[in-house]
Amino acid sequence: MQYELFPSERFSFFSLSSGSCGNSYYLGNSRYGILIDAGIGPRVIKKRLAHYGIDFSSIMAILVTHDHYDHIKSVGYLGEKLHIPVYATREVHKAIINHPLVRNSLNGSTIYIEKGTPFQIKDFQITAFNVPHDSVDNSGYFIRFGNHRFTLATDVGTITDEVAYYICKANHLVIESNYDEEMLNNGRYPYPLKQRITSGSGHLSNRQTAEFLANNYSSDLRNIWLCHLSGDNNNPELAYQTVETHLNRKGIKVGEQVSLQVLQRNILSSKTDF
Ligand SMILES: [Zn+2]
Numbered sequence: 001m002q003y004e005l006f007p008s009e010r011f012s013f014f015s016l017s018s019g020s021c022g023n024s025y026y027l028g029n030s031r032y033g034i035l036i037d038a039g040i041g042p043r044v045i046k047k048r049l050a051h052y053g054i055d056f057s058s059i060m061a062i063l064v065t066h067d068h069y070d071h072i073k074s075v076g077y078l079g080e081k082l083h084i085p086v087y088a089t090r091e092v093h094k095a096i097i098n099h100p101l102v103r104n105s106l107n108g109s110t111i112y113i114e115k116g117t118p119f120q121i122k123d124f125q126i127t128a129f130n131v132p133h134d135s136v137d138n139s140g141y142f143i144r145f146g147n148h149r150f151t152l153a154t155d156v157g158t159i160t161d162e163v164a165y166y167i168c169k170a171n172h173l174v175i176e177s178n179y180d181e182e183m184l185n186n187g188r189y190p191y192p193l194k195q196r197i198t199s200g201s202g203h204l205s206n207r208q209t210a211e212f213l214a215n216n217y218s219s220d221l222r223n224i225w226l227c228h229l230s231g232d233n234n235n236p237e238l239a240y241q242t243v244e245t246h247l248n249r250k251g252i253k254v255g256e257q258v259s260l261q262v263l264q265r266n267i268l269s270s271k272t273d274f
């Protein structure tokens with residue numbers, strides 16, 4: 001397939017919001033970009049993109065991870081009103097169309113993807129992979145562009161071999177660090193909800209993410225962003241410290257060998273250029 005390639009080109013990543021309050025992430029170059037999820041309102045997306053000088057007209061696609069509302073709130077609007085193509089699996093598309101809260105449900109802006117089959121959007125070669133979660137379906141995304149390999153895995157019930165494979169290939173990794181185990185155990189959530197979160201089809205704890213990263217660190221990994229933090233059972237300092245401590249124990253120096261950032265709930269993150 002023919003596509004533009006500028007090997008020395010700079011790319012940028014930032015989060016527009018992360019967590020059950022709404023998720024949306026931007027990855028792009030100086031000319032265009034893609035959004036992963038659109039789980040906050042369109043006006044907020046517009047405003048937060050504009051903060052970094054980005055206009056909707058340069059957004060080539062929205063990649064959808066799964067059909068929970070905190071990931072799809074605006075996909076109907078962006079797809080149908082702004083004509084931005086919405087990429088998702090057939091199951092997720094169906095769930096979006098049937099979702100009672102999604103307005104401007106998708107008609108013409110739909111592009112079906114299949115996990116494991118790479119597809120191209122301009123410079124970005126994208127592969128969706130399976131991520132266990134209690135939604136109709138859930139995809140992580142592995143994206144190659146220039147000399148970079150980027151992986152995003154959110155709402156991760158379990159780090160399966162497949163999830164691990166794509167995490168380990170990344171130079172730039174967005175990974176869930178949802179809850180602190182002690183805070184969840186001692187917190188006010190009813191028992192069934194606690195069970196749902198820890199069940200293997202819910203979310204990853206700080207410890208699970210930290211242990212995996214420490215045990216599987218490779219020197220190719222340059223950026224880690226912790227995402228989808230719980231508002232009740234976590235805080236940014238705790239998530240950061242847990243991962244930093246585990247990496248340190250293995251002799252991996254955060255800030256020198258690898259950069260670590262926490263993507264906060266409902267806050268535009270700083271922009272990382274690479
Ligand atoms: Zn979510």
Ligand SMILES: [Zn+2]
Pocket residue numbers: 066068133135155
């Ligand atoms: Zn979810």
